Amino acid sequence: MPNDNAVIAPQDCADCPIRHRAVCARCEADELDALEQIKYYRSFEAGQTVVWAGDRMDFVGSVVSGIATLTQAMEDGRTQMVGLLLPSDFVGRPGRDGAAYDVVATTDLVMCCFRKQPFEKMMVSTPHISHRLLEMTLDELDAAREWMLVLGRKTAREKIASLLSIVARRDATLKLDTVDGPLVFDLPLTREAMADYLGLTLETVSRQISALKRDGVIHLEGKRHVTVPDFSRLMEEAGDDSDGGMLA
Amino acid sequence: MPNDNAVIAPQDCADCPIRHRAVCARCEADELDALEQIKYYRSFEAGQTVVWAGDRMDFVGSVVSGIATLTQAMEDGRTQMVGLLLPSDFVGRPGRDGAAYDVVATTDLVMCCFRKQPFEKMMVSTPHISHRLLEMTLDELDAAREWMLVLGRKTAREKIASLLSIVARRDATLKLDTVDGPLVFDLPLTREAMADYLGLTLETVSRQISALKRDGVIHLEGKRHVTVPDFSRLMEEAGDDSDGGMLA
DNA sequence: CGCGTCTCTTGATCTGCATCAAAGCAGAAT
DNA sequence: ATTCTGCTTTGATGCAGATCAAGAGACGCG
Known part of the structure; x- marks a missing residue:
């Protein structure tokens, strides 16, 4: 009550x-x-x-x-x-x-x-x-x-990319500005929470995020503020269909 | 149509x-x-x-x-x-x-x-x-x-035990003879299908089944016919609550 | 300002499972 | 029988990610 x-x-x-x-x-x-x-x-x-x-x-x-x-x-x-x-x-x-x-x-x-x-x-x-x-x-x-x-078959890097693309997509639809330009959002989760979601350890999460940053798939400002210059590249990293379409 | x-x-x-x-x-x-x-x-x-x-x-x-x-x-x-x-x-x-x-x-x-x-x-x-x-x-x-x-956090052995306990439980309720004695059933899946379900390879599935047999958790007759002498032992191996209760 | 706490990063090492490879085994077809 | 084919087991090796360990920033607080 x-x-x-x-x-x-x-x-x-x-x-x-x-x-x-x-x-x-x-x-x-x-x-x-x-x-x-x-x-x-x-x-x-x-x-x-x-x-x-x-x-x-x-x-x-x-x-x-x-x-x-x-x-x-x-x-x-x-x-x-x-x-x-x-x-x-x-x-x-x-x-x-x-x-x-x-x-x-x-x-x-x-x-x-x-x-x-x-x-x-x-x-x-x-x-x-x-x-x-x-x-x-x-x-x-x-x-x-x-x-x-994601949990059963994807690699750590693919898992991270999958999570980022889900959060990015949700964030974009909330803002309703579906421009094709770079996506910018704040990660709402700690590394530990991400690890819990992905069936990984927080160290692995940190390492893979660093790797995605190093490879230019994402940019990080501070620890949470993410920029995705090319969303289809991120989808590719996630191992999903490249066409970025919502699943039916 | x-x-x-x-x-x-x-x-x-x-x-x-x-x-x-x-x-x-x-x-x-x-x-x-x-x-x-x-x-x-x-x-x-x-x-x-x-x-x-x-x-x-x-x-x-x-x-x-x-x-x-x-x-x-x-x-x-x-x-x-x-x-x-x-x-x-x-x-x-x-x-x-x-x-x-x-x-x-x-x-x-x-x-x-x-x-x-x-x-x-x-x-x-x-x-x-x-x-x-x-x-x-x-x-x-x-x-x-x-x-x-199961997929995110359990070990290969726990995954196998989880699958066996689910199949055993479903089989038991279908037969409606909820005796406390040993459970007997046929595995309806190939090793490959089990692997697909559990996010493992078929080799790992085979090895872990052999290990559970070696340790007396299950008995196997042929490749598919399973006997579980002690269901709570299996639940324990699966990492679930030992009380074997259906989840609420 | 220094100190503690929290979060995150990075490095070194270990291990569980994947991968690669080779047989064993049972049922079906010949 | 014999050979085939699909399923399974077992062995040897490698690697992705876990684990253990040490700091580095960021932030609030006395």
């Missing part, structure tokens, strides 16, 4: 910066009103855990700003990141009680949440919300399976 | 051996009738490709008997299996036109298919089918993410 000190001032759904991809994308005015009733915003500081794997999760929602990660852990401490949540991404498992993974804010984070019980009730009466959720879940499944190829 | 020579004699939905997990699990009599109208069965021989990645896929359906795999490939030939379809598993992407991965029959295979267009129409009017699909998709997502941990 929203008796949490992380709950912050409400916003209007129409103002919601992520409305174009989120649950309410196709809602009519009266449905938006209903959603308003069960909606609240929460904010988290970098490093805070949003939910622990196995905990009861009483909401679903989307990331408004900031970055969160989904992580799985083994008892001996080995961890694997299984999802990266950027603004507009959805979190939560309608119809499931517990969280399956740790959800951690890696930067300061604002989330737009819906209380789960009433949300599920709305799903029943509002079929296009169900359909939207199925669509989003299929997207996530595609992304997870694409990542299985 | 079902003008394929692989189409085989129709069966009644009530006889469908997989009805308990399939789409029609909660359907009323009249809904089952409607499903009957758009249903057909297809059979494939071991090695046949069911659909190619990118091809138009005009059906959704479930595996009735046999095994199929979902595989992703890079241009240079490296491949990664991203899903293993056992009897009762669902295939297809409602709302999507193309197949995202190659679907290949690794044994002789029978599938229960529904024509996609009318099936999607039914989804709109029959909400519990949508809900069932969302549930199944979430299950697949969980499985894919669990597999990301």
Whole structure:
């Protein structure tokens, strides 16, 4: 329930910066009103855990700003990141009680949440919300399976290039300036988090980033600010189709 | 369209051996009738490709008997299996036109298919089918993410043990004889297919299976027939929680 | 300012798995 | 039987990435 000190001032759904991809994308005015009733915003500081794997999760929602990660852990401490949540991404498992993974804010984070019980009730009466959720879940499944190829078959250098191209692409679509010029963005992850995502060690991540820089595939300003002079070159390094097209 | 020579004699939905997990699990009599109208069965021989990645896929359906795999490939030939379809598993992407991965029959295979267009129409009017699909998709997502941990962080020996325990568990629940005694089953995959699933080479798979046999974790009769004397030992080898519980 | 903490880089060495190579084995065809 | 073919095992060697170790920047704080 929203008796949490992380709950912050409400916003209007129409103002919601992520409305174009989120649950309410196709809602009519009266449905938006209903959603308003069960909606609240929460904010988290970098490093805070949003939910622990196995905990009861009483909401679903989307990331408004900031970055969160989904992580799985083994008892001996080995961890694997299984999802990266950027603004507009959805979190939560309608119809499931517990969280399956740790959800951690890696930067300061604002989330737009819906209380789960009433949300599920709305799903029943509002079929296009169900359909939207199925669509989003299929997207996530595609992304997870694409990542299985990265984890299982790509070299360290290809892994890094794959991650950079995903972040770059997401960043570009958010900014909606799909120019063909150089892409510029800030890495939202530490070397360690990248290693967790890629199934590598942080040393290997650092070395491969240095190598990509040395070879002119990317430029670095400081440790996080990345410039990609030629995106198709990066895609090539990632071992993906060179045509840079979004996957169907 | 079902003008394929692989189409085989129709069966009644009530006889469908997989009805308990399939789409029609909660359907009323009249809904089952409607499903009957758009249903057909297809059979494939071991090695046949069911659909190619990118091809138009005009059906959704479930595996009735046999095994199929979902595989992703890079241009240079490296491949990664991203899903293993056992009897009762669902295939297809409602709302999507193309197949995202190659679907290949690794044994002789029978599938229960529904024509996609009318099936999607039914989804709109029959909400519990949508809900069932969302549930199944979430299950697949969980499985894919669990597999990301296997691919990213486990050793070769742990990978093999993980695969064996998954197959053993699925086999046991199908037979519904959840005795605590030794588990016995046949490996439905070649060493090469196992390697593809696990992100290893077939030589490493073979070596690790030999090692598990040498260490008494499993017994082998021939190349495929496996006996697991102590399932919790296998789970331990897989690096999972020892309590053998299904994940929530 | 110096100090501690965090993140990142780089070097040296080790090792698990890939790669290359050669047989063994079982079922099918001749 | 014999040969073929597909699957599997086992051995020898090499290498990508892990591990161990040492600093280098950047930043906040007393």
